[in-house]
Amino acid sequence: MTTDDRVVIDFDQHSPDYREAYPEISHEIRNQCPAAWSERYGGYWIISGRDLIGEMAKHPDLLSNDHDPLGVRQGYGGVAIPSPVGGTNRGGFLEMDPPEQLEYRHVLNPFLSPAAVERWRPMVRDLTRACLDEVIESGHIDFVDDMANVVPAVLTMGLLGLPLVDWVIYCEPAHAMVYTPPHSPEFSRVLEGAIRMGAHLSEAMVTARTRPRPGMIRALIEAQNSGAAFSDDDIQGTLVLLIGGGFDTTTSLTAHALDWLDRHPAQRGPLASDAALLDTATEEFVRFATPAQGGGRTITRDCEIAGHQFRSGERVWMSYALANHDRDAFDDPDEIVLDRFPNRHAAFGLGVHRCIGSNLARMTFKTMLGEVLARVPEYRCQEGGAVRYEDIGTINGYKHLPADFPAGEREGPPLSDVIAQWQHTLDSAEPAT
Amino acid sequence: MRVKVDPDVCQGHTLCNLAAPHVFLLREDDGHAYVAAAEVPPDQEDLVRKAVATCPEGAISIDEAGEAGA
Numbered sequence: 136m137t138t139d140d141r142v143v144i145d146f147d148q149h150s151p152d153y154r155e156a157y158p159e160i161s162h163e164i165r166n167q168c169p170a171a172w173s174e175r176y177g178g179y180w181i182i183s184g185r186d187l188i189g190e191m192a193k194h195p196d197l198l199s200n201d202h203d204p205l206g207v208r209q210g211y212g213g214v215a216i217p218s219p220v221g222g223t224n225r226g227g228f229l230e231m232d233p234p235e236q237l238e239y240r241h242v243l244n245p246f247l248s249p250a251a252v253e254r255w256r257p258m259v260r261d262l263t264r265a266c267l268d269e270v271i272e273s274g275h276i277d278f279v280d281d282m283a284n285v286v287p288a289v290l291t292m293g294l295l296g297l298p299l300v301d302w303v304i305y306c307e308p309a310h311a312m313v314y315t316p317p318h319s320p321e322f323s324r325v326l327e328g329a330i331r332m333g334a335h336l337s338e339a340m341v342t343a344r345t346r347p348r349p350g351m352i353r354a355l356i357e358a359q360n361s362g363a364a365f366s367d368d369d370i371q372g373t374l375v376l377l378i379g380g381g382f383d384t385t386t387s388l389t390a391h392a393l394d395w396l397d398r399h400p401a402q403r404g405p406l407a408s409d410a411a412l413l414d415t416a417t418e419e420f421v422r423f424a425t426p427a428q429g430g431g432r433t434i435t436r437d438c439e440i441a442g443h444q445f446r447s448g449e450r451v452w453m454s455y456a457l458a459n460h461d462r463d464a465f466d467d468p469d470e471i472v473l474d475r476f477p478n479r480h481a482a483f484g485l486g487v488h489r490c491i492g493s494n495l496a497r498m499t500f501k502t503m504l505g506e507v508l509a510r511v512p513e514y515r516c517q518e519g520g521a522v523r524y525e526d527i528g529t530i531n532g533y534k535h536l537p538a539d540f541p542a543g544e545r546e547g548p549p550l551s552d553v554i555a556q557w558q559h560t561l562d563s564a565e566p567a568t
Numbered sequence: 569m570r571v572k573v574d575p576d577v578c579q580g581h582t583l584c585n586l587a588a589p590h591v592f593l594l595r596e597d598d599g600h601a602y603v604a605a606a607e608v609p610p611d612q613e614d615l616v617r618k619a620v621a622t623c624p625e626g627a628i629s630i631d632e633a634g635e636a637g638a
């Protein structure tokens with residue numbers, strides 16, 4: 136390899152330094168180069184410019200998402216940097232390229248369009264109210280454990296077509312997998328949970344073949360039966376992807392917003408009463424926090440994009456997180472401006488891999504936030520109680536966000552009853568698609 | 569003013585619909601955008617400019633002098 140003039144920086148999105156320095160670190164990195172090179176993890180590009188990342192996302196032929204741990208194709212490393220060691224499976228359609236990737240999205244899109252998502256709103260509202268009811272008499276809540284982990288998890292079960300009560304099987308492992316570093320002592324326990332989750336999913340796929348409930352699992356299996364080249368492993372990878380995407384990101388977004396509103400209590404009233412402000416604020420919270428921080432790619436051939444040279448096989452970190460704080464694209468990017476609009480943030484990704492669940496995430500987030508502001512508008516987060524993920528490089532999330540509020544009265548039945556009622560409703564109708 | 573959404577570039581971010589809900593409609597099946605009519609009513613023109621500026625993919629193009637020719 137000949138030497139070239141790439142700008143080499145000391146960067147690792149998984150490091151504690153990054154966690155402390157984000158988002159301000161964005162400017163320092165971009166000032167050096169919107170496409171800079173880090174020597175970590177075998178070397179990779181960090182893309183931090185909003186325009187550059189948009190341009191690159193338009194070239195899925197040059198930037199591959201493929202993950203090929205067994206080396207049967209090009210051996211590419213997929214969307215995680217570093218690539219996971221020892222795995223044999225790719226992460227569903229996020230680790231595929233078009234046209235294969237598009238076939239999966241085609242099957243799943245109808246469940247996640249704005250219109251389809253709207254049909255789940257009443258369930259999300261009831262679940263959120265029930266979560267708040269569970270704690271309202273105590274005057275204490277952990278917004279993560281008691282609400283923001285629960286609602287998206289139950290909802291995801293519904294979309295997949297799994298029994299709603301199964302959310303408990305998936306919830307802990309799905310979150311812990313994201314925030315537990317591989318070298319930590321808890322990792323083996325987390326891995327066991329993940330293996331249990333995998334086994335449960337395989338069983339669910341078997342059940343879905345014989346006694347299918349309406350939902351995404353049934354749709355994927357029907358597509359497979361009618362000729363789509365979906366392997367069982369890839370369907371399972373897709374389900375893990377949907378669970379990961381469905382659980383952790385919306386949880387993080389909600390925690391970020393509630394934490395910020397703790398420090399800006401005067402903004403709560405306007406947000407609670409102004410639907411248009413809630414719309415723009417949602418985009419702004421997503422931009423600011425960028426719950427899913429970025430995605431890895433592999434360069435498929437030597438090429439030049441927007442004046443930057445890339446070589447075949449090089450790894451690239453598309454940092455939506457850094458691009459979302461680009462001063463050339465956003466005025467005062469490190470401020471949360473609730474009515475910021477236009478807001479061409481990249482937090483749901485860009486190009487053909489745009490987050491398939493963005494409409495669901497928005498609806499769930501707005502509903503949870505709205506209910507919190509209605510039921511416990513005077514909440515105060517406990518001083519020093521918030522626990523963020525040790526490693527925010529994949530998901531910029533919170534493990535805990537405890538808060539206090541003046542105790543109130545229950546308004547509805549316990550959460551378990553609400554889940555059972557909704558199960559009954561889903562079983563007697565076919566709401567989403 | 570005339571407006572169009574390039575269906576090959578649009579990825580269904582739906583922000584155009586947030587900016588100008590009467591001009592940009594979202595398809596039932598995948599949430600991607602299409603225009604209600606290529607000709608933009610005068611009272612919607614500013615909203616459409618906002619939509620152009622907020623579309624994360626740059627999928628929307630306008631022709632300011634649309635009425636006269638194009």
Ligand code: SF4
Nearest residue numbers: 578579581582584623
């Ligand atoms: S904002 Fe852009 S990408 Fe999103 S739906 Fe509208 S035209 Fe499509």
